[in-house]
Amino acid sequence: MIKSLYVRTVLVFVGVVIVSLILAFFLATKLYSNSIKSMGEEQLIESGKRIIMMIQNAPEAKTASTLREATGNIMLTPVFQVKIVDERGAVVKYSRGVDPNAQLPITSEQYEHVISGGIYRGVVDLHPRETHGSELMLIGLPFEFREQPYALFISPELNELFDIFRRVMLTVLLSVLAMGSLLILLASRFIVKPLQRLTRATKRMAQGDFGIVLQTKRKDELGVLTASFNEMAGSLRMLDQMRSDFVNNVAHEFQSPLTSITGFTKALRTKPMDEAGRRHYLTIIEEESQRLARLCSNLLRLSVLQQDRQPAHPASYRLDEQIRRIIIASEPQWSAKGIEFDLDMPDMTIYADEDSLDQVWHNLISNSVKFSKDNGTIGITLAERDGTAVVTVRDYGKGIPPEEHQHIFTPFYKVDKSRDYAVKGNGLGLSIVKRIVELHHGEISVASVPAKETAFTVTLPLQPDERRS
Incomplete structure (x- = not known):
């Protein structure tokens, strides 16, 4: 079994090229043979007419009483096989061309058609008794000499021409096959080499690298x-x-x-x-x-x-009342530090999982209380914007450095690198908050000025987006 992609690529290409070249050879032979045949017929007719004119205008023709006498000293071109037949069917003149053993058989139907004044276009089989005879183009032209009708049959010596054409075609196509195979051997290595590198790298990755x-x-x-x-x-x-x-x-x-x-x-x-x-x-x-x-x-x-991929138990409820309830539930924490709340929350209904969002507001408010200064203020605003609820929880405490913003939602990440356990927390709260907001197809962001303030903004769709469900 061939398992190498390189070998498969080469074999497929060579196979495709061989099939294409075979088809191209037969198609080219067919097309050019037809073209040569079409052009040859016209040229044969012109050549036959020139032979007739040459016979009629020869000096011997003026004194000869018969066509045989007139053509006695005329040497016909060896490029063609020429046969001249009189009205009785007798051969007056015959030129065998380059092949002295070739015969130019003329049937009675062909003879009668031409002697009666028609022009014949067709083929003749030089070896009719053989299974695979050699067919040649045949043109028959009528003419008169001394008011006597004659038929001139002319056939070209195209066997060698076609053989040369076939040899040239085979040479060209085999050269293409050889050069193409050599080039695909080189090109396939260029194509397969990156895949081999990827394979080796994948194996290393599977081992933990x-x-x-x-x-x-x-x-x-x-x-x-x-x-x-x-x-x-x-x-x-x-x-x-x-x-x-x-x-x-x-x-x-x-x-x-x-x-x-x-x-x-x-x-x-x-x-x-x-x-x-x-x-x-x-x-x-x-x-x-x-x-x-x-x-x-x-x-x-x-x-x-x-x-999870979506909220567990979504339902419609008042978002502003939920946040107020969480603030009241957290009273022991913020009242112990003397913190006051500045609320701006109009009535607003949202379709979401109330239990999950309870944890969001509880974490954000608890963090604000935890990092706010004593006797400080926490501001919470609620607004509607383009079909979404925008909740901002702002405290005026120690703040978060700008370089820490992208990490605070990572599990176990703490801005305080010393892990001060006097400040309760394990670095999972904001990770949970972010995941709950994402499940509701919302967004959470942070903006902070160190030693001045920190604001977390949560944006949630008021109604479920059917395109996301």
């Missing part, structure tokens, strides 16, 4: 394929890095509370302490356990959201 990059200057389909391969390798490289970072982040997030729980549990078991100290250690253990529970819950929530 995502750092491979293929260089190419081609602009054709193979160049596009190579560019697509590089894009795929880059995406896999990024996914592999994200997977590694994700594992490291999960390990880090779990390690810290587990270390605390283990340490304080050991202290409770081995160190003597009063009731107040014991309660303090138990409180820390409880808080760390709750942090682990929140982390597990958020990881599970993010995993489920990544698998």
Whole structure:
């Protein structure tokens, strides 16, 4: 079995070329034979007329009493076979051309047609008794000499001409086949070589090497394929890095509370302490356990959201009332810091999954409370724009540096690189928010001025877009 693309390409090309050349040979032979035949008939007629004029105008013709006497000293051209027949069917003159063994048989029908004044156009078989005779063109012309009717039959010696033509055609076509085969051997290597490079690179990628990059200057389909391969390798490289970072982040997030729980549990078991100290250690253990529970819950929530393709339970409800409810539910957090809310939210109805959006507003408001200054203000605006609801949550706290904007929605990413656990959070909240907004075919963006303010803007369609469903 032929498995190599290179061999297949060469064989297919050579096969196509051979079939094409065979068809071209027969087609060219047919076309040129017909053209030669058409041109030959006219030239034969003209040649026959010149022979007749030559006979009639010869000096011997003036004194000869018969055509035989008149043509006795005339040497007819050896290019043609010429036969002159009188009215009784007797051969007056016969020139055998270049082939002395050739015969020019004339049938009675051909003779009678010409002797009666007609012009004959047809073919004659030089060897009628053989299975594959040699057919030649035959022209018959009538003329008179001494008021006696005669028939002149003329046939060209075209066998050699056709043989030469066929040999030339075969030589040309075989040369084309040889040169074409040589060129396709070289061209196929040029075509297949990038595919071989891609195959080797794919095998390396299957073994976990995502750092491979293929260089190419081609602009054709193979160049596009190579560019697509590089894009795929880059995406896999990024996914592999994200997977590694994700594992490291999960390990880090779990390690810290587990270390605390283990340490304080050991202290409770081995160190003597009063009731107040014991309660303090138990409180820390409880808080760390709750942090682990929140982390597990958020990881599970993010995993489920990544698998979803649309909101779970969409329905129509009042968006402004939902946000007010979340603010009231968060009162213990913002009232402890003396934060006030500046609300601008007209009545607005939206078609969405209310439970999922609860988590969006809860995360955004909790983050604003967490990073706002004491006795500060949080502004929330709600507006309708081109069939969408635009919600902006703005706080006036520490802000986010511009270079961090593109990373804050990445799982486990924290602007605070020191991972200050005094500020509760595991870096999953904004990732969950972004995924929920995307499931609703919306957008979320951030604008921030460090040490001044931060604004998160969420844009959601008020009604489901049928084209997206």
